[in-house]
Amino acid sequence: xxxxxxxxxxxxxxxxxxxxxxxxxxxxxxxxxxxxxxxxxxxxxxxxxxxxxxxxxxxxxxxxxxxxxxxxxxxxxxxxxxxxxxxxxxxxxxxxxxxxxxxxxxxxxxx
Amino acid sequence: xxxxxxxxxxxxxxxxxxxxxxxxxxxxxxxxxxxxxxxxxxxxxxxxxxxxxxxxxxxxxxxxxxxxxxxxxxxxxxxxxxxxxxxxxxxxxxxxxxxxxxxxxxxxxxxxxx
Numbered sequence: 001x002x003x004x005x006x007x008x009x010x011x012x013x014x015x016x017x018x019x020x021x022x023x024x025x026x027x028x029x030x031x032x033x034x035x036x037x038x039x040x041x042x043x044x045x046x047x048x049x050x051x052x053x054x055x056x057x058x059x060x061x062x063x064x065x066x067x068x069x070x071x072x073x074x075x076x077x078x079x080x081x082x083x084x085x086x087x088x089x090x091x092x093x094x095x096x097x098x099x100x101x102x103x104x105x106x107x108x109x110x111x
Numbered sequence: 112x113x114x115x116x117x118x119x120x121x122x123x124x125x126x127x128x129x130x131x132x133x134x135x136x137x138x139x140x141x142x143x144x145x146x147x148x149x150x151x152x153x154x155x156x157x158x159x160x161x162x163x164x165x166x167x168x169x170x171x172x173x174x175x176x177x178x179x180x181x182x183x184x185x186x187x188x189x190x191x192x193x194x195x196x197x198x199x200x201x202x203x204x205x206x207x208x209x210x211x212x213x214x215x216x217x218x219x220x221x222x223x224x225x
Contacts, residue, residue: 031211040120042201042215043155050211058212090154094211097162099145100203102155 002026006091006103013081013110021076021106023091029101031094032074036060036087037105043090049074081110114138115204117216124192125224132187132219134202141207144185146176149199149218158200161185172196194225 007022025032033048035058045058047066055066063085065077074093078085088107092100118133136142143162147155159170166178176187185202202216 033211033213035213035215040217042115042117042217043203043213044215045212048212092213096210097143099157099160100211100213102147104154 004091004093004101004103006089006106008106009104011106011108013078013108015081015083015110017081019078019081021078021089021091021108023074023076023103024072025074025093025101026072027093027095027101028071029093029095029098030071031096031100032068033058033092033094033100034064034066034074034076035090035092036085037090038087046076046089078108083110086110114214115202115216117200117202117219119219120217121220121222123222123224126194127191128223130187130189130192130196130221132200132202132221134185134187134216135183136185136202136204136214137183138204138206143205143207143210144176144178145203145205145213146170146174146185146187147201147203149201151198155201158187192221192223194223197221197223 004025034046035043037043044060049055049068091103094100116135145160146158159168161168161178169175200219203213
């Protein structure tokens with residue numbers, strides 16, 4: 001049982017480049033979310049989804065885009081990378097009345 | 112605005128000392144509460160959770176937490192810490208009306224000296 005799988009683990013981008021962080025879960029969870037973790041800030045919600053075809057913004061959505069075409073997948077797109085998006089990104093999934101399960105994280109550096 | 116507050120940014124203890132990490136949330140109504148731990152370079156792992164029922168919740172590795180509704184608190188405790196407990200600890204909450212949308216505290220770094 002893989003749980004939540006994120007790729008890539010590490011990425012370096014140049015300012016202005018775009019990329020997609022992949023996230024897949026195999027637990028048939030309805031809810032999926034993306035967070036960014038910055039030192040001293042905890043984890044902040046970027047976008048989340050309550051089911052296929054339904055997404056909503058979190059606390060820090062600017063510069064990011066999501067879609068959810070299937071229950072399993074929830075990719076996060078950076079439209080035009082900026083140094084302020086240097087962070088560690090975590091994807092999570094949860095079911096009704098379960099805790100959130102987190103992926104291994106993606107460490108992104110924008111130069 | 113931060114909806115979940117953790118009182119301690121960095122806690123340093125010796126092995127066998129007792130631990131209590133504070134967590135407060137600012138919602139009314141139904142709330143689900145969690146403590147997660149993050150070891151260096153790793154992802155978040157669940158320590159314990161509260162959805163309803165007994166307000167004293169026991170988790171893994173000897174941790175427990177008490178939900179006190181009147182104080183909007185969910186403090187984490189461990190009677191005797193070990194060097195291997197060195198990690199960052201996060202309190203998190205989601206509201207019963209917005210399941211799957213977690214709000215995190217800023218985290219507490221725990222350092223345990225052998």
